[in-house]
Amino acid sequence: MRKIIIGSRESRLAVVQSEMVKKAIENSGNGVEAEICTMKTTGDKILDRTLDKIGGKGLFVKELDKALLDKRTDISVHSLKDMPMEVSEELPLLAFSKREDPRDVLVLPKGTDTLDKTKPIGCSSLRRILQLKELYPDMECKSVRGNVQTRLAKLDSGEYSGLILAAAGLKRLGLKNRISRYFEPEEMIPAAGQGILAVQGRRGEDAGYLTEFASRESLYAATAERAFVRFLDGGCSSPVAAHAVLKGEELFLLGLYYDEKTGNYEKGDKTGSAKDAEELGISLAKELRSRCEKRQEGRA
Numbered sequence: 001m002r003k004i005i006i007g008s009r010e011s012r013l014a015v016v017q018s019e020m021v022k023k024a025i026e027n028s029g030n031g032v033e034a035e036i037c038t039m040k041t042t043g044d045k046i047l048d049r050t051l052d053k054i055g056g057k058g059l060f061v062k063e064l065d066k067a068l069l070d071k072r073t074d075i076s077v078h079s080l081k082d083m084p085m086e087v088s089e090e091l092p093l094l095a096f097s098k099r100e101d102p103r104d105v106l107v108l109p110k111g112t113d114t115l116d117k118t119k120p121i122g123c124s125s126l127r128r129i130l131q132l133k134e135l136y137p138d139m140e141c142k143s144v145r146g147n148v149q150t151r152l153a154k155l156d157s158g159e160y161s162g163l164i165l166a167a168a169g170l171k172r173l174g175l176k177n178r179i180s181r182y183f184e185p186e187e188m189i190p191a192a193g194q195g196i197l198a199v200q201g202r203r204g205e206d207a208g209y210l211t212e213f214a215s216r217e218s219l220y221a222a223t224a225e226r227a228f229v230r231f232l233d234g235g236c237s238s239p240v241a242a243h244a245v246l247k248g249e250e251l252f253l254l255g256l257y258y259d260e261k262t263g264n265y266e267k268g269d270k271t272g273s274a275k276d277a278e279e280l281g282i283s284l285a286k287e288l289r290s291r292c293e294k295r296q297e298g299r300a
């Protein structure tokens with residue numbers, strides 16, 4: 001029997017996600033067995049600085065990439081939103097999972113049911129901070145790092161009035177009951193790829209065992225969202241956000257563009273043919289960037 005070794009980060013969420021892929025592979029009827037091999041990544045080791053300061057998303061994937069290249073593993077399972085926009089040709093993304101709930105949510109400390117205005121909201125990305133300012137203009141935001149359980153522990157110990165997290169991670173961890181409020185994608189545009197798992201592998205190897213697992217809808221959405229972010233070069237620290245939904249053969253894309261020089265941002269949407277997902281992402285990116293520039297000229 002063919003055995004596939006799955007490389008995974010060692011956080012609970014990463015392991016749960018890898019187990020989902022393992023099950024899907026083993027149940028695909030291709031006679032393939034799978035085993036999970038966990039490893040600590042640089043991003044998991046450095047917890048006292050924000051990601052923007054230490055080098056961005058790449059830090060969560062370097063060790064996993066190395067294991068693939070050394071053939072210690074056959075595939076890696078990632079949260080797509082943690083993947084850099086450029087992936088090496090040697091290690092292509094082979095499949096995207098069906099999308100779990102893509103929304104961001106508010107979590108309150110255990111035993112409370114309102115936001116304590118005297119404490120900051122724990123918020124780990126500029127994307128969330130920016131959009132949260134619109135929803136709660138009077139609230140402070142403070143950075144919070146660490147895996148989901150670590151962040152929840154900091155919340156429950158009284159450091160924060162609330163936390164913004166992805167619904168997908170909480171639901172996969174069986175922590176749905178901690179969610180106090182869902183933000184619709186229009187209120188808080190999710191990160192590109194939020195809720196989707198990506199399976200990465202070596203170029204040129206047969207990955208037919210992933211056919212059933214792979215979602216066509218996620219492929220289209222991921223392509224448009226990632227093209228939007230890639231075009232705007234928002235790989236690591238820029239608070240760009242993008243979220244696409246497939247409706248029939250059309251893709252509806254929401255995006256947020258942030259201009260680091262001026263601090264201005266624009267939100268907008270565009271619909272196009274799903275077949276042209278990449279072009280849709282680029283075209284919305286151009287439109288929002290030019291709107292942002294025009295607004296700036298108008299001010300100057």
Ligand SMILES: NCc1[nH]cc(CCC(=O)O)c1CC(=O)O
Binds near residue numbers: 194
């Ligand atoms: N950056 C950490 C991370 N990467 C993926 C998820 C959630 C799962 C997903 O989006 O698929 C999370 C936690 C969070 O942002 O709350």
